Amino acid sequence: MFKNYLNYENFQRKMEKKIHKIVIHNLNNIEENLILKKIKIKEGQSFWKFSSTKLSDDLKQIKGIKSFSFRMQNDGILNIFIKEDVPAMVWKFSNKMKYLNEKGEILAFSKKKIRDLITIEGNIQPRVLAKFNKILNKHIELKKNVLKIYYIENIGWKLFLKDESCLYLPAQKIDKVLNVYKKIKNSLIYENFKYFDMRILERVYLNKDNKCLVS
DSSP states (O other): OHHHHHHHHHHHHHHTOBOOEEEEESOSSSOHHHHHHHSSOOTTSBGGGOOHHHHHHHHHTSTTEEEEEEEEOTTSEEEEEEEEOOOOEEEEETTEEEEEOTTOOBOOOOSOOOOSOEEEESSOOHHHHHHHHHHHTTOHHHHHHEEEEEEETTTEEEEEETTSOEEEEESSOHHHHHHHHHHHHTSTTGGGOSEEEOOSTTOOEEESSOGGGTO
16 A cells, blocks of 8 residues: 555656746847747646647747757756847838848847848838849849848839949849949949949949939
8 A cells, every 4th residue: 555655646746747947048139038928838837748849830930040959858947949040131110120031031139239230221021132132142242242222112222332332223133233233343434433223224324423322
C-alpha cells in the first residue's frame, strides 16, 4: 500500500509539472514582451500541454523573425532562440518610422535607431517595393549610393544619391533604364550633371542643378 501511495505521488507531481520560465535569446531589435504576447504558450501552463507545432506557427507570424529554434527542458524552462531579419530600409510616413525587409514587409522592431539604412517615403505597397529591391540588388553600385527614395504611385521613383545627385526612374521597365544609367555613370557626362530624369523611355533629361532638392 505504501509503495502504491509513492507511485501515485510521483504520478501526480509529473501531471502538475509547469512551464515556470520562458527565456528568449539573441534579441536586438524585437522587444521580448511582444514575442511573449504573440505566443500562446505562457508561464505557469501545464508542461504537458506544450505544442511545438503551435509555438512554431505563432513565431512564424511575427515579422522580423527570420528563423528560430527552441528547446523545452525537463525542469520546465522553455528556451527560444531567435535569428532576426535584416532590415533593408526605413519607411517614414505621417511622422512615423517603420523598418522594412527586402520584401517590403514591416518588421516588428522597436524604435531603436539602426544606422546606414536607405530611407523611403511615399505610399508604398510591399509587392511593388519587393520588385524594386530585386532590381536594385542587381545594381549594387547604385544601391550603395542611394541615400533616400521617394515613391509616387504610377509615376515612378525619385532617388536622392550620396554624391548629391538625383535620379528619376519610371514605374516600369526599371532594369532597362538602369542599364542606360550605368553607361552614363561610367562616362564623363556624369561628372557635369546632378539631375538625371529617365522616366520617359529612351530619353534622358539632364540638368547641372539637383532639381530634386527644389521640386
